[in-house]
Amino acid sequence: MSAPRSHLDSLEAEAVHIMREVAAELERPVLLFSGGKDSIVLLRLAEKAFRPAGFPFPVMHIDTGHNFPEVIEFRDRRVAEIGERLIVASVQQSIDSGRVVEETGPRASRNRLQTTTLLDAIAEHRFDAAFGGARRDEERARAKERIFSFRDDFGQWDPRAQRPELWSLYNGRVRRGEHVRVFPISNWTELDVWEYIEREELEIPSIYYAHEREVFARDGMLYAASEFVSLADDERPFTTSVRYRTVGDMSCTGAVRSGARTLTSVVTEIAATTITERGETRADDRVSEAAMEDRKREGYF
Amino acid sequence: MAELLRFATCGSVDDGKSTLIGRLLYDSKQILADQLQHVEDVSQRRGDGSLDLALLTDGLRAEREQGITIDVAYRAFATARRRFIIADCPGHEQYTRNMVTGSSTADLSIVLIDARNGVVAQSRRHASIASLLRIPHLVVCVNKMDLVDWDESAFDAVVAQFAEVAQRLEIPDVTFIAISARLGDNVVERSERMPWYDGPTLLTHLEEVEIASEQSLAPARFPVQWVIRPQDADHPDYRGYAGRVAGGSLARGDDVVILPSGRSSRVAGIDTLDGDLDRASAPMSVTVLLEDDIDVARGDMIVTGEELPLVTSQLRARICWMAQSPLRVGDRYVIKHTTRSVRAVVDGVEDRLDIETLRPDQSAEELLLNDIGAVSLRLSGPLVVDPYSSNRETGSFILIDESSNDTVAAGMILG
Numbered sequence: 001m002s003a004p005r006s007h008l009d010s011l012e013a014e015a016v017h018i019m020r021e022v023a024a025e026l027e028r029p030v031l032l033f034s035g036g037k038d039s040i041v042l043l044r045l046a047e048k049a050f051r052p053a054g055f056p057f058p059v060m061h062i063d064t065g066h067n068f069p070e071v072i073e074f075r076d077r078r079v080a081e082i083g084e085r086l087i088v089a090s091v092q093q094s095i096d097s098g099r100v101v102e103e104t105g106p107r108a109s110r111n112r113l114q115t116t117t118l119l120d121a122i123a124e125h126r127f128d129a130a131f132g133g134a135r136r137d138e139e140r141a142r143a144k145e146r147i148f149s150f151r152d153d154f155g156q157w158d159p160r161a162q163r164p165e166l167w168s169l170y171n172g173r174v175r176r177g178e179h180v181r182v183f184p185i186s187n188w189t190e191l192d193v194w195e196y197i198e199r200e201e202l203e204i205p206s207i208y209y210a211h212e213r214e215v216f217a218r219d220g221m222l223y224a225a226s227e228f229v230s231l232a233d234d235e236r237p238f239t240t241s242v243r244y245r246t247v248g249d250m251s252c253t254g255a256v257r258s259g260a261r262t263l264t265s266v267v268t269e270i271a272a273t274t275i276t277e278r279g280e281t282r283a284d285d286r287v288s289e290a291a292m293e294d295r296k297r298e299g300y301f
Numbered sequence: 302m303a304e305l306l307r308f309a310t311c312g313s314v315d316d317g318k319s320t321l322i323g324r325l326l327y328d329s330k331q332i333l334a335d336q337l338q339h340v341e342d343v344s345q346r347r348g349d350g351s352l353d354l355a356l357l358t359d360g361l362r363a364e365r366e367q368g369i370t371i372d373v374a375y376r377a378f379a380t381a382r383r384r385f386i387i388a389d390c391p392g393h394e395q396y397t398r399n400m401v402t403g404s405s406t407a408d409l410s411i412v413l414i415d416a417r418n419g420v421v422a423q424s425r426r427h428a429s430i431a432s433l434l435r436i437p438h439l440v441v442c443v444n445k446m447d448l449v450d451w452d453e454s455a456f457d458a459v460v461a462q463f464a465e466v467a468q469r470l471e472i473p474d475v476t477f478i479a480i481s482a483r484l485g486d487n488v489v490e491r492s493e494r495m496p497w498y499d500g501p502t503l504l505t506h507l508e509e510v511e512i513a514s515e516q517s518l519a520p521a522r523f524p525v526q527w528v529i530r531p532q533d534a535d536h537p538d539y540r541g542y543a544g545r546v547a548g549g550s551l552a553r554g555d556d557v558v559i560l561p562s563g564r565s566s567r568v569a570g571i572d573t574l575d576g577d578l579d580r581a582s583a584p585m586s587v588t589v590l591l592e593d594d595i596d597v598a599r600g601d602m603i604v605t606g607e608e609l610p611l612v613t614s615q616l617r618a619r620i621c622w623m624a625q626s627p628l629r630v631g632d633r634y635v636i637k638h639t640t641r642s643v644r645a646v647v648d649g650v651e652d653r654l655d656i657e658t659l660r661p662d663q664s665a666e667e668l669l670l671n672d673i674g675a676v677s678l679r680l681s682g683p684l685v686v687d688p689y690s691s692n693r694e695t696g697s698f699i700l701i702d703e704s705s706n707d708t709v710a711a712g713m714i715l716g
Binding site: 005006007009010011012013014016017020021023024047048049050051052053054136137143144159160162163164165166167168169171173174175186187188189191192273274275276279280 | 303304305333334335336372373374375376377379383384386398401402405406526527529530531532533535536539543544545573574584585586599623637638640693694697698699701706707708711
């Protein structure tokens, strides 16, 4: 009999198995990497799956142009350190070429525009599988999504027509133009991700740790004051100690007041939190009760 | 260090399944303030008098609008002792398909029985599927005890009825728990209204049930997923077989056989990113190095033991049919088994089970959506199989329709 193993060992073994299945059964996979904590875990899992060889797929970032500079710096450095190939697909280019139109006003965000850039990049590179770091605990629509999530040739997700997923037998068959989104850490929670980062001693962008930042309050959340948002008349920037719980655009990702400057203290705060990750930090999900479901159907991450 | 337990719950709208899951999450403090706010808002908007914990698990818009559940949902929660994954299976028209899907990875299954109604057709279906899928543990929650005045004899009556079902279905481990999901009795908190009940609460049972799987005692099964060949200056001759141990354990120095070729070799090493291992057991993902330079590829299986798996191009299997159009003799599909896919022709439909009694109807000529029956398949090439009764990984498969690419059946190999 072997000793009982930890939940992180079990979750890791499942994720590595999933990544190897995709590499073996699909022709042109890609790993979506945002520089955020979930995709940092994906990169580590890919190392676990394929070392000492290189990854059998490139890494791709959908760059909105509104990212935190600390995260872009981290992205370039991390991918270079592990010696893999990085593709950057740019929302700015999609705007410049007229594929999408920039939103305007104080609440303008490039969040939704990313979907077009992502689908264009998938078509351009003829990717038939894209690894993402989505988790089922993030949101109610995600809880119903398969690990291998089939997308038609418009990139759309149809929750009523999902393939049954049995044992560890995944069906990734696609026709030309279709693809699968694959979520190896579907069964992980936010706390699992942080505990894994701690266990594996993974580097994360500095904005995940408490730091002094100029912010302003809007809708009960704190946002970074930046060139990408215009303030309303009654919004006054001020400086305080914050950290980020998720990494998204500067324009729509909320910060959390915190003094946690070490990984251990961040993990302790996350374990004790009373609000979900998306509820606390993502303005994009507050638009409607079914905001995430709608964006997923359109082909969002 | 918390272990992972996967369990399935299944039931229809009225039996309190969503309420039970909501209660487990709520009382174990897994519901965060904004999720609770959402439930309060919606309960109020609908004019419900009390907090409807079932709302915590409604996912998609159509489900919220129609008050039904469309698809299997996977939820996570944790206590200090264990990490849990719940496969929450809805119980309406797609009952069998959903439950087979949710049960395929479960270590434990929860059957909910309404104390007022006792064992009904759905309870028997549920027990049958748990038995067919060989879920190691079954928990019967006798729910709505508040509606039978917390009466011990109502509980005892359900226990007696269900014990008879379990015996007939050869289900080895059944635990009965008297609960009220709506009021929380014996879910997380021990009930003070049923002093006669001396068993564990549901959560205590989930935390304590033995999950050391029978598979770690089984002979080693290692389906090769992927061959790692860096071919760089540091690793000019490295050739590693990457995969997940699907049964038993493999150790450095073990004599192994590679199937279907039948060639022999020995384990030279077991690699991971974190260093070499002496031994790897199910369900760990590792890379196996062999002493001999022989041709091994995806789809091959590295095995040990006195009893080798069967290498065969003919299968008899129990399948759950999941497609709208029926399965008929002569139909062709792709069969995916471990890491190998070949083509399969349906040679015969042997029977169709009455899912309430598991009695076979041998006059069946086809299988319809949500039917479970035995079929014989002829394959275009050999598979390396164990009976499902001895290994859930190397004894299971799916059928894929090549024209639609849909997964149309779940299969369990008969010995």
